[in-house]
Amino acid sequence: MDSITDLFRTLVSEHGFEFFVVNDYPISDGLSVNVTIVNKNSFDYFIYFEIDYEYLGLIESDIQINLATKFKRYLQEIDVPFEISHYFEKNTYLIIATKYPKNTNINALFKKISHVEEDPYFFKKQIFYYFDEELSEIKVNDFDVNYSDYFNSVVSNIERYNSYIENNDVEYSFAIKMFEKFPFLKLKITENELLNLNQMINDKLSKKNLELIPKLLSLSNEKLINEWIESLGVSN
Template identity: 25%
Template sequence: MIIDLIHQALDAHNFSKIHENDSTSFYVREDGTAIRFAVLHRLDSLMKPGELNAIINHSAPVEFITDPAFKKNCDLICIHHLDKLAEFKNYEEQIFEIEEDPHFYKKYVLYYSDTEIEAIKGLNFAKLNELISDKAQFDIYKNEPTAATKYSAAAKIFIKLPFLALHINKMELVPLRLQIDEAVAEADLSTL
C-alpha cells in the first residue's frame, strides 16, 4: 500500500521506473541536463548503513552504477513496517543512523504502522495530495502529531520525500494585532 503510494508520487513527479526486483525499485528523472535518481526499497529489517549501501549498490542497474551522479544525486527511500507506532522509540537510533549516514545516498526511512495503513486504505496519491492541503486536518494533526491518523500518514510521506511539491491553498491572513484585540475582547480583559 505505502509502496504503491510512493510509486504514484514518483510517477506524478516525472520519475520513470527503470528496474526492479523483489524489494527495490530504481527510478530516474531527467530534465534537460539535470538528472535525479530515486530508489524505493522495502526495508524488512533495520541494518547498518554500510550493509544497506552494499545491498543497493549490488542490485542497482548498470546504467545507474556507471553514472557519476547516481551516488551524489539519489534519494534512497526505505519503507519500514512497525506493528505499532509506539515501537518507533525502540528503533529510533537505528533509523537515525541510517538517515544520517553521509556515504552514498541521501537516505529517508519512512516507517509506518498497521493503523496508518488502515487509515490511508483506498487513497491514491492525488487524494493524498488533497488531504495534505486540508487546513482543518492540519489543525487536528498539529494538536496530536503522534496519533496514527490519515493525515499523520500523509504528513510523514510528504516530510520524508523531499521532491514532493506541496500544493498550498492561499488564504487571507488576519493580522496578528486584530487577533489579539479580538481575543482580549472575548476574554473581557480590556477593562483591566
C-alpha cells in the same frame, strides 16, 4: 491503496519520474528485495525498497555498500529504460520503507532511524516508517484521483491539522510523514489557504483589548508607549 510501495510508485509517476523495478535483488546475504529505481532527466535518482524492521541495522553496512557498487554495475548491464549517468553517485536518495511492530518503543524507533539517516556515506537516506492501520486510514476511494493533490489538501487543511493536534488524526500523520520522507513531494499552499493572522489575533483578544489597539498604534515613540503602559497600571 494496497501497499506503501504501490503508493510510492503512483506518487513518483504523478511527478513525472520514470521508474524501473528490479525484482528479488540480493541486497545482503540471505536478503532479497524488489528495488524500485526512479529517475528524472538522468539527473535525480531515488532507490526505493521495503524491508522488515529488524534489518534496518544492515543499511549502513552491507546494504548501502552493495547498492553503491554492485547494484550500479548491475543496472548498467541490464536493459534499464533510462540512463544511469555519472550523477547517480551524487544525486541519489535511498528511500527505505519499513513497517514497525506495534510494541516498538517509539524512542528506540526514532533513535534507530536517526542513526541511519544521519550516516553521511554513499547516499542521502530517508526511512519511511509506518504501521498497517495507517494505510487503511487513507480515505481515497476514487481511482482517478491525483494522490499528490489529495495529500496536499489533507496537510494544508487547518481543520485536519487541529484534529491531528487534538486527536492524533492518523491519515494526517501519515500524510505529513510522506512530505517529510519523500524528497520529491512539495507542499503547495494556495493564497486562500494561508492563515489570516490578524483574524487569529483578534479572535484571541478580548473586546477591551481590541479597543486599546488603535490607541497603541497612534503612539509615535518609545517614551509615549512606556507612559501609556504605566497609565494602564494606575487606571487598573
